[in-house]
Amino acid sequence: WEWHHVMPLLAEHFSVVAMDLRGAGFSDCPLDGYDKATMARDAHEVMVALGHERYVVCGHDIGGMVALPQAAIYREAVTHLAVLDVPLPGWTGWETTTARLWHFSFHMNRDLPERLIHGREYDYVSTFMAERFYDHSTFDPADIAIYAKAMALPGRTRGGMEWYRSLAADHAAALEYKKQPLEIPVLGLGGDQRFGAQMVPMLKEFATNVTGGSIARCSHYVADERPDEVAAALIDFLKTN
Template sequence: MTGGKGPPLLLLHGWPETWWEWHRVMPRLAPHFSVVAIDLRGAGFSDCPRDGYDKATMARDAHEVMRSLGHDRYAVCGHDIGGMVALPQAALFRNAVSHLAVLDVPLPGWSEWEATIAKLWHFAFHMNRDLPERMIHGREYDYVSAFMAERFYDHSTFDPADVEIFARAMSLPGRTRGGMEWYRTLADDHAAALAYKKKPLAIPVLAMGGDRRFGPRMVPMLREFASDVSGGSIDRCGHYVADERPHEVAEALIGFLRAA
């Protein structure tokens, strides 16, 4: 999905969402930026190949989309798994990525990565071969709804119609498996990210999250990968920041990209 006018900005969604994650944020960004929101490999209407779900390969996918649209230099913002893609995209395509924003996600390569994911049950569950696909099949709405609701703080912003869109996308052939493959490659992603840290990013980086999830940890986390990091927490917010606080996310991105 594309729209708007101005400097190019790529938006990368998380799990179990699609580009639709950004549908409340994009109208606020469109007066200022040429906004591009894609479905990641294995999600929505993007291809769902058997392999290539390491985040460096997914970053190359996203970079090629921007090149195909004529954007040789652009900003990238990723949430959740999208943040895990955005970081290698900035590290691998340093001449192309002008700004990086990462929203509410523990990153592979972070010094607290292993201790953190050990406390997140869904990482281990999704890494199992075939088991999640078999258990979720036919129950996509129930799983997505329960999963996302657990990670919202302000449930007045929780929209079952959005959940229906994400669940229908997951029920497309191969898409549940595609999303699980994002988790099954995380050991490789962690090893690759340790290498990125040897050459810290010099571009401006925005690190934000919900104050009830990863918000307080985002800035120190990103400072392990980059030298120019700003950001912080979004008050009274859970993990799905673009769904729960779209105005705050949009205003933070506008302020960051205009100032940097």
């Protein structure tokens, strides 16, 4: 749902596929497989099943953590990579940055987040997201309700927490990806109030052809706060490269 403002703008130029990751929304919530390489395999298999043997990958937040290994593992398939506002496992600033993000350590606790969030999904999602918006005029309660209802589906809170519980393994895997830098065009974008200034130097640790920067007056949820700017940046990136 996060891409519902951006997708119509991109669809004027490209075929667009948005999927719920393993553990989220209407996708399955298996007991394991939440390491980002396995989730990247999920996404790659979806694209192949839809007939796209070569494709562009764009991911925000956890989706960005999936997009990077997808590009690193499926090099013959992924033609371009875009990563939006997320600290990436394998980055030299990973430990110091994530140590300052309270929700990383909270979500890693086994069973505790699920117990505390159960029945309070709207309260948790609305508070969590409000903390990461800069322009609160774009904070739509109807969208928050959709996210909260998805989180309240059976197993989905646990699925979302499992994304964080695999991060130590993801970090180790990403250090291996850095040994063979990506040569495809890579775009790094982020809100100027969040990770925007870090996205390009961060991605240059993994790839040789990186462009991008910050989106002004924007925090973490770039596709919600500034969909026009995100779509324009993606279109320009893909048409230029």
